Every structure is written in structure tokens, then in C-alpha cells.
Amino acid sequence: MKQEVPERGVLGLGWRRLKGTGSGPRAQAAYRPRFRAWRLWLVGVPNVCLKMVLELYLDLLSASCRAVYIFARKNSIPFDFQFVDLLKGHHHSKEYIEINPMKKLPSLKDGKFILSESVAILFYLCRKYSTPSHWYPPDLHTRARVDEFMAWQHTAIQLPMSKILWVKMLIPMITGEEVPAEKTEQTLLEVKNNMQLFEEKFLQDKMFITGDHISLADLVALVEMMQPMGSKYNVFLNSSRIAEWRMRVELAIGSGLFWEAHDRLMKLAEWDCSTLDPMVKEKICKLLQKFR
């Protein structure tokens, strides 16, 4: 499951546009990333000359990374895609720890300025690149609605959605053991309840969370709700309002970009976890005791 990094374009910025083949949303993806920066570090190229282009350290398996990736691409923000392979434990490497000592993704590096936390990164990109105002509306009340969702989602959406992926697929895959049914049921119930809260409080009868236009809140909500799809669990089935909103957000982003960003997640079931670093596997097993 190699993930590739966009090659630099003519002016050393942006990426090369490649033609897709066949039909369907994924084949229409205009850009194919190419494996890149890790090779430089491996051969010991010194980091003396600071890159002027923005660097985003990402693995699209992570919902937070997908939010940042989609936002940057959608807004044509030029950046270097620095692939940090979560499945190979590269976020624990010496090189990455220098970028983010807390070993989390995504990270942003803008010259000497390094920033973690996807919500902070999204706000930073909005401000620095003066993106269209609907992403983070300037109106006091509307902006507060985005802030409200962005704060709530950490524990109410991101964590439980990620838990489904772990409980239904990653834990059994990595440890060879099933999670107790009671624990799985508990997780699914929590997600169901929070999706209901999402619909009743945040979405209601509107097109998008803030009203008529997509904002950062919709983007973050959707990429997180997609996480269980990696284990073939679809949280959009229970409510037609949510299903319709999901489609609207996808279309506002662009189906090509949306599905390109979700490709790695959707292929997770094919991952050969015997390639998982044994030390990382041990760390995961210890972490997983908490789930049991």
C-alpha cells in the first residue's frame, strides 16, 4: 500500500497533473503523489537549506490528515506531501520525532514554524492563504458554530469513530484476537447516540452545519465519520438527512479529490499486517489492553 507524493511542478511548486485512466471517481483523480522525502533523510541529506514551500506531514489513513489534505488541495495551497507511514510506525522514528515529539499526525512545517493539531493547522491555512470566507465565516455567530463543532468533535466524533476501526478490524488483525462483543456494542452505541446529537444539534434541517455553504466543520465531520468505512462499517445508513448531507459535502469538495483522499482507508482491509514493525506491534498490543 505505497502512498505517493506529488512531484513538484515547473516552478518547483505544486504538483504534476497526471491523467487518470478508465472511469469512476478515483480514476479521475488528477494528482498522484509519489514517495519522496524519506529517501532524502535515509541518505543523510542535511536539513540545512530550509524549504520555502509548506510541508504537510500526513498519512491519509488518519481522518485529521485527510481534513488537512483535502482543504489544502481544494484551496490550491502549494505544499510538499511528506508521507509518514503509520502502518510502518514511521511516526515513532527519530526523524519524525524532531518534527513532532508527540509523534502524532498531521504536522505542518512552514519554514521554521512547526504546528501540530489538525484544527490549528486548518485555521492557520485559512488565515495565511485567505481562503474563501465560507470555510471559517467571519460573522460572530456563524464562526462560533464552527468553533463549537470543532471543540465537540474531538471526543464525540473523532475518538469513537476511530475506535470502531480499531475494535472491528485493527485489533483482531494485529493481535489475532476478537474484542469482546460487549465492548464493540458499547462503541457502536456511543457512535449512534453521537450521530443523533450531530443531526439534532449541529446539522438540523440545514444544508451544511453553518447554513448554505460548506465550512471546516462539515469537512472535519465527514472525514471522521468516514473512518469506520475502513472496516466496512457505514454510519450514514441510519438517517436520510445525514446521508444527504454526506453527499452534499462530497460534491462541494469534489468527488475526485474526496475519494482520492479516502483511497488508502478504503484499502485498509488489504493491508498485510505481517509487515508491521514488531516493536510497534508490541506497543499496539499494550495500548490495546486498555480496550479489553
Added chain:
Amino acid sequence: MGLELYLDLLSQPCRAVYIFAKKNRIPFELRPVNLLKGQHLSDAFAQVNPLKKVPALKDGDFTLAESVAILLYLTRKYKVPDHWYPQDVQACARVDEYLAWQHTTLRRSCLRALWHKVMFPVFLGEPVSPEILAATLAELDVTVQLLEDNFLQNKAFLTGPHISLADLVAITELMHPVGAGCQVFEGRPKLAAWHQRVEAAVGEDLFREAHEVILKAKDSPPADPTVKQKLMPLVLAMIQ
């Protein structure tokens, strides 16, 4: 009707909102919501916040939940001094970074420390095994170290030379385990010095007033059985 803030100073995020509003002389009506009596579960309160949590804000017809959102709303509406949430894009990003990070890390550790050490045994009458308590306190230790190593480092405040929303949110979180009798600042001179600076910047009287309730958490009377029944599943979900 002017600005209303629905608060219980037992709650860390409520303390941050309370201190911020008072410090910046933002006029508001305090609407107390007694968590230990389950008042946040009432139908009346659900009209203000369907998420059934405090803090909550009501400004005319506009209601708002989530302390970070409330702090940012107050910052913008009342045009408070710049240091709280700087205009400078990179300085502001540092505050955003902390406010995002803390939800699943320090907030969680501090909440668990209070409940496992004090609230479960004293208020709910439920014993907590020494192993669980030890694990919770160890996790708190790790998180506080992360705060010091990754955010405070050698700076005066978490995000730079001046106090910001990040410091206010962090200090009110740390007072939770302090209220439970945990010595989080012991053996951490840098963090202890930062604590003093934050308290001085906020004002000692205001700081003390905001923390009166949490510092008496150990003296909470036991819960009424009906209240306990209502609160138990929510508490368990909150601290998992």
C-alpha cells in the same frame, strides 16, 4: 436579557469561562447549574444546551456550548486585549494548537484523577481499586510532563511571553487534581513558577474565588440515590 453564562464552578471549563469573563469585565448573569444535583439533565437546561453540558452561553436568542467556542466568542465580541488570542497568525496558531490538544489529553487525565481519587468514593460511594487509581495518577503524571516539555518549555507562558486562553484553560484543568489532593506542581519547579505567574496575571482574588468549589470537592456530601442512578452512566461515559 443580556449575556447569560450557565456554569458550575466544579467543572474545569466553567472556571476558565468564569475567570475570563470576570477578568475582562464582561457583564453577564451567572446562571448556576448544579452538576452534583443533576440539574444539567433537566429539560429546561436542554433548551439552552441540548448536549446537556456546562458551560453554556445564552446571548439573546443565541446559545452556544463548548468552553473553547465560548471563550473565542467572548474574545471576539468584547474585543479583549490581544494577548488572550493574538492577531498574529503564528502566535494565534499556538493557542489553537493547545486548545485542540488538551481535549483528549490533559482534560481527560485531570477529570479521571478527580473522579477516581475523590468523587467516586466520596460522592458516589463507589470504591476505586488501588490499581485503577495508580494507573490514572500515572497517566496524569505523563500528561503533565507532556504539557511542560512540549508546551511550556522555557517560556513564561504556554504560548509565549504573555498569558493567553491556553494558560487559562490549562490552569483550570490542573486545579482539578489539586482539588483531589494531587501534588501536580511538586517536583516541577518550571510548572510551579508558571502556575504562580498565571495566578498573578489573573489576579489572586479572582483565582481563589473561582476555585473555592473544587478545593472543597473532598467534602462533597454523598449523592442522593436517585441522583446517583441518573448520574452514574453519564459519569462512566465521561471518564472512559
